[in-house]
Amino acid sequence: MFPVKIVRPDTLKDVWLLVKNAGGPVKFLAGGTDLAISAHCGRADGETWIDIGALAELKGIRLKGKKLYIGACEKVSALGENALVRKHAPVLFDSVRQYASPPLRNIATLGGNCGNASPSADGVCALVAEGADALLFDGKTHSRRPVEKLFAGPKRTVLKPGQLITGFEIPIRGGRGVYLKLAARKNFAISKICMGVSLKTGSGAINDIRISLGAVGPTVKRALKAEKILLGVKLDEKILDLAARAAVAAAAPIDDQRSTAAYRKAMAGVLLKRALRALCA
Amino acid sequence: MKHKTSKETSRLTGAKMLLNCAVNGAAVSREIDTGLTLADFLRRELGLTGTKVGCGEGECGACVVVVDGAAVNSCLYMAAQAQGRTVLTIEGLAGPDGEPHPIQRAFAECGAVQCGFCTPGMVMSAYALLARRPEPARAEIVEALSGNICRCTGYEKIFQSVERAAQLLADRLGRK
Numbered sequence: 250m251f252p253v254k255i256v257r258p259d260t261l262k263d264v265w266l267l268v269k270n271a272g273g274p275v276k277f278l279a280g281g282t283d284l285a286i287s288a289h290c291g292r293a294d295g296e297t298w299i300d301i302g303a304l305a306e307l308k309g310i311r312l313k314g315k316k317l318y319i320g321a322c323e324k325v326s327a328l329g330e331n332a333l334v335r336k337h338a339p340v341l342f343d344s345v346r347q348y349a350s351p352p353l354r355n356i357a358t359l360g361g362n363c364g365n366a367s368p369s370a371d372g373v374c375a376l377v378a379e380g381a382d383a384l385l386f387d388g389k390t391h392s393r394r395p396v397e398k399l400f401a402g403p404k405r406t407v408l409k410p411g412q413l414i415t416g417f418e419i420p421i422r423g424g425r426g427v428y429l430k431l432a433a434r435k436n437f438a439i440s441k442i443c444m445g446v447s448l449k450t451g452s453g454a455i456n457d458i459r460i461s462l463g464a465v466g467p468t469v470k471r472a473l474k475a476e477k478i479l480l481g482v483k484l485d486e487k488i489l490d491l492a493a494r495a496a497v498a499a500a501a502p503i504d505d506q507r508s509t510a511a512y513r514k515a516m517a518g519v520l521l522k523r524a525l526r527a528l529c530a
Numbered sequence: 531m532k533h534k535t536s537k538e539t540s541r542l543t544g545a546k547m548l549l550n551c552a553v554n555g556a557a558v559s560r561e562i563d564t565g566l567t568l569a570d571f572l573r574r575e576l577g578l579t580g581t582k583v584g585c586g587e588g589e590c591g592a593c594v595v596v597v598d599g600a601a602v603n604s605c606l607y608m609a610a611q612a613q614g615r616t617v618l619t620i621e622g623l624a625g626p627d628g629e630p631h632p633i634q635r636a637f638a639e640c641g642a643v644q645c646g647f648c649t650p651g652m653v654m655s656a657y658a659l660l661a662r663r664p665e666p667a668r669a670e671i672v673e674a675l676s677g678n679i680c681r682c683t684g685y686e687k688i689f690q691s692v693e694r695a696a697q698l699l700a701d702r703l704g705r706k
Contacts, residue, residue, distance in 0.1 A: 254545055255564035255610045278608070282588060285567065285606040289586050300610060326600065350677025352655065353588055355600040356607055436676035 251288035255298045261306040261415070264299055265388035268411050271297040277413060278302060279322050279361035282353055307360065307415055310334060316418040321360025321384075325372065326351070328359070338419045339426035340445040344375035347430050350437040360414045363399055366406045366468070369440045373400075374463035375428050377471060378445025379419045387412045397461070400468035422457055424449030425528050429520045433507070440464040441508035442500070442516045446524040453483050455529075460521065465500035465513050472499040475521060484529045492525070493518030551612045553578070554622025564610050568602075569593045571609035572619055580620035580650050584679075591678030594651035595619045601658035603677070620650035623657065632698035633657055633691070642691040644682035652678045656692045665696055 255278065256267045268275050278284055278298040287293045301307055307322035310331050317337045319328070328334045329345035348354055348371045362372035363383060376396040383399055385392045388411065396417070401407050408414070426447040432438035442464050449457035458479050460472040475495035482488055502513035550559045553576060562571060572578040572595065581604055584590035588603040595604045596618040623631035630638070633653050643649050652675060659666055659674035666674070671692045680688060 250563055250570055251565040251567070253565045255547070255608060257547070257610060257613065278611075281608055281611065282603075282606045285608065286587050288565075289605075298608075300608070302611060303613070324600075346673070350588075350591070351674055352591060352594050352601040352603045352677045353606070355597075355602050436673065 251285070252294045253288055253296045253298055255300050257300045258304065261301075261304055261386075262388075264301060264304075264413065265411060267297075267299050268388075271299075273297055275299060275411075277361075277364060279307075279358040279364065280324065280356040281361070282349075282357045283361060283365040283367075301413070302358070309416075312337075312421075313418065315421050317421060319359060319417045319419070321363075321414045321416050322358045324355055325349075325357045325359065325362075326354040329354070337421045338375075338379050339424075340378040340428050340447050341372075341375040341419070341426075343426065344371045344428035344430075344445065347371060347428060347443075359417060363396060363414055364406065364408075366400050366402075366404050368403050368466060368468055369443065369464035370469065371428070371430065371440070371443060371463070373469045374443045374461045375445045376417060376419070377461035377469050378426065378428070378447045378459050380422070380447070380459055381417045381419045383414050384416045384418060385412050386415045393418070397469065397471060402467045422447070422449055424457055427524050427527050429524055431516055431520070439507060442502070442513045442520065444496075444517070444520045444524060446521070446528060448479075448525075448528055450529065454481055455479050455484065456481065460496065460524075462496070462500060462517060464507075465502040465517060470499065472496045472517070472521070474499060479525070484525060489522050489525060493521050496521040547610055547613075549609055549613060551614060552616045554617070554619060562609055564608070566609040567605055568595065568597075568607045568609045568612055568617070569604035571612075572604065572617070578619050578621050582647055582650055584647065588677075589679070590648070591651040591655065591675075592648050594654045594678065596654050596658050599658065599661060601655045601674075601677075618654070618657070620653055623653070631657075632702060633660070633695040636691040636695035636698055637688070640687050640691040640694055642683060642687040644680075648678060648680045648682075652680065652688055656695060659692070660696055660699060664699065666692070668693070 258264045274296045278300045308320040335342045359372045381396045382393045430443040431441045445461040447459045463469045475492045478492045496517040500514045500517040502510045582592040584592035588606040593605040
């Protein structure tokens with residue numbers, strides 16, 4: 250048994266009453282896969298977890314005008330079975346089958362994946378490539394923030410205490426997308442490096458592109474210079490080389506138990522070439 | 531504000547809760563410590579020790595059970611999250627007369643079990659897959675079991691067992 254307490258609000262409104270009553274460190278439990286590991290490793294003693302995972306207000310996948318809304322507590326596995334996600338968020342859809350394992354995908358959520366703020370988080374990397382905004386609520390005020398600006402460092406978000414991610418909005422850009430990941434094995438492994446690429450072409454040229462990079466820095470980031478090189482041009486070998494070099498330059502990885510900085514950096518260019526060739530073929 | 535009962539106070543502070551769920555077809559209603567994982571609840575509170583705990587970190591899959599039709603790692607799934615849900619464990623698969631489930635039969639027939647520690651998790655992942663995809667391709671079986679680690683068998687016989695189980699289930703339903 251973990252030395253934590255769990256409270257379960259009946260409605261979203263109740264969440265902040267429970268935060269106030271907790272009288273100690275509070276965490277939001279969406280799916281709980283990261284929280285339970287932290288407790289298992291002895292890093293959650295005395296915490297109160299507010300179980301928001303079953304709240305109807307944090308569920309749903311639907312179109313909202315020209316955006317796709319995804320509730321923060323939708324299970325990752327549900328995203329991989331959803332026709333709207335498949336059609337309008339191709340990077341996110343492609344990331345699902347590479348995200349942890351099937352039983353973990355049945356527990357984990359995108360809201361929790363962002364809240365945990367891992368630089369190698371597949372959900373975060375995919376959302377950044379999609380240009381998603383996180384919808385935030387602190388019990389009084391609603392606000393929004395691009396997912397790429399949610400993070401202050403590894404395992405640290407910029408969210409204020411009591412501020413909750415309620416969902417995500419992904420702009421429908423009508424393009425194509427791919428999610429690539431390198432890890433120790435094909436299934437169920439944390440990335441050495443991961444990349445999301447979302448792009449749109451017209452008259453043979455790229456007219457919209459977003460590239461996200463994960464596990465190669467303290468937070469998931471965009472390869473902005475590579476995007477700039479690719480925008481408005483027709484793809485050829487020279488452009489591919491230039492963009493790949495820019496992606497390598499954007500990667501600022503470390504050596505750790507999963508890989509070396511040198512390998513990760515080199516692979517940023519390789520993955521970008523693979524992604525662009527797949528999307529522009 | 532009306533006076534809170536001790537039960538209500540306990541609910542607000544979160545130390546305890548009344549868990550109502552169904553386990554292997556039977557209604558369960560029990561006051562629990564909220565820090566219990568589902569695996570601990572099943573094993574320690576209900577004595578259902580068929581569910582194994584290997585790593586305790588969602589890596590090995592020995593603890594997989596089926597909640598509302600979906601395979602989950604019960605070592606990372608809190609008992610509190612099972613409120614109002616339907617839980618199926620390895621003990622709930624056999625028929626009322628003790629007849630092994632076709633998946634269990636297939637595992638035995640195909641020699642998919644060596645030390646057996648991973649087997650309940652493998653069987654439950656297979657159960658969730660076959661409920662959703664009665665005729666899975668080999669690639670779908672491999673994918674569905676990718677969260678379950680076996681250190682003995684090398685997986686091939688396990689994959690064969692799931693294919694055999696699909697056949698046995700189809701025969702039972704008279705599909706083929």
